[in-house]
Amino acid sequence: MKIYSFFLILTTVLNLSVKAQISGNALHFDGVNDYVDMGNAATFNVGNAVTYEAWINPDTTSTGFIIAKWVAFAEDTQFGFTGDKIFFYLHDVFGGIQLYSSPLVPLHQYTHIAATYDASAGIAKIFINGVFDTSKSVGSSVSNSTGNLYFGFNPVRGDFVAPFKGIIDEVRIWDIARTESEIQSTMNQSLNGNETGLIGYWKLDEGTGTITSDATSNQNDGTISGATWVPGPTPVEDENNFTQPNQFSLQQNYPNPFNPSTRIQYQVSSISLITLKVYDVLGNEVATLLETEQPAGIYEVEFDASQLSSGIYFYKLQSGSLVETKKMILLR
Numbered sequence: 001m002k003i004y005s006f007f008l009i010l011t012t013v014l015n016l017s018v019k020a021q022i023s024g025n026a027l028h029f030d031g032v033n034d035y036v037d038m039g040n041a042a043t044f045n046v047g048n049a050v051t052y053e054a055w056i057n058p059d060t061t062s063t064g065f066i067i068a069k070w071v072a073f074a075e076d077t078q079f080g081f082t083g084d085k086i087f088f089y090l091h092d093v094f095g096g097i098q099l100y101s102s103p104l105v106p107l108h109q110y111t112h113i114a115a116t117y118d119a120s121a122g123i124a125k126i127f128i129n130g131v132f133d134t135s136k137s138v139g140s141s142v143s144n145s146t147g148n149l150y151f152g153f154n155p156v157r158g159d160f161v162a163p164f165k166g167i168i169d170e171v172r173i174w175d176i177a178r179t180e181s182e183i184q185s186t187m188n189q190s191l192n193g194n195e196t197g198l199i200g201y202w203k204l205d206e207g208t209g210t211i212t213s214d215a216t217s218n219q220n221d222g223t224i225s226g227a228t229w230v231p232g233p234t235p236v237e238d239e240n241n242f243t244q245p246n247q248f249s250l251q252q253n254y255p256n257p258f259n260p261s262t263r264i265q266y267q268v269s270s271i272s273l274i275t276l277k278v279y280d281v282l283g284n285e286v287a288t289l290l291e292t293e294q295p296a297g298i299y300e301v302e303f304d305a306s307q308l309s310s311g312i313y314f315y316k317l318q319s320g321s322l323v324e325t326k327k328m329i330l331l332r
Contacts, residue, residue: 025207027227031165034226043199043218048119051174055109064164068154077289079115086126088115093139101126101133108300112187127273130184173200174228183235192219215305221306250317250324257331260306271295272319279314305330
């Protein structure tokens with residue numbers, strides 16, 4: 001009776017949670033040779049100001065480009081991730097030295113990153129999750145080449161090969177230096193594409209195919225090479241995504257079915273003891289993925305089931321009295 005009751009409870013929870021599955025998408029880069037080619041439109045040339053924004057979820061501490069533009073050993077733009085920091089560089093105005101953020105970017109978790117350049121003020125800045133982090137006094141005349149703009153990796157480089165490994169989503173480029181409050185006001189919202197100063201906006205929500213559309217009128221669509229579509233979410237308000245800042249939510253694992261590993265994303269609303277456990281269909285606990293105190297935020301863990309046999313399993317997230325359970329399938 002205990003086993004039957006456990007399975008019945010799980011089935012009921014699963015039926016109720018199906019409608020809560022997210023519909024947004026993003027791109028996963030393999031850290032080897034995946035990229036998105038945006039072309040070399042003059043739109044991407046940096047004038048008196050620029051802002052680069054994206055949501056990232058890195059898999060490794062290895063250095064990787066988020067946005068890069070380069071040709072003939074003239075580096076127009078470097079905006080990337082290394083270790084647990086963000087780096088930013090524009091050719092000819094940074095004095096050959098990149099600007100690095102504080103170590104505030106964790107692995108396996110979504111982080112919003114932004115970098116700005118303002119020629120009139122002679123300053124470059126980095127923002128992490130919408131909060132100003134660091135700045136650098138720079139020059140006022142960027143050197144723009146004819147090189148293509150890439151996301152994730154620059155395939156034409158030979159001296160500094162830095163492919164990003166992880167997820168990139170919601171990439172935005174502005175021809176203005178956005179302020180902290182401006183970044184905060186839109187970082188969790190899906191844009192229309194016609195906002196003042198917005199010159200490139202890739203939602204990366206297509207979910208299929210090798211083209212990602214630029215939502216602005218510039219229509220600089222990107223060609224995807226190698227990167228694979230994955231379901232979101234990033235913390236952007238759109239349809240069934242993580243929409244509430246105080247939400248407790250467990251997402252469907254990806255991939256599913258899987259062999260032998262899969263990713264599980266969840267959101268917690270306040271600091272508390274979080275447990276994430278896996279059970280078989282008989283209600284036996286087969287793995288404890290997490291049992292620790294965590295602050296409010298969005299997290300991701302990887303489940304390696306290489307020691308388990310094929311079949312249906314359930315994973316349960318608990319934070320105090322809040323509990324949510326979902327089903328996953330290990331298929332060898």
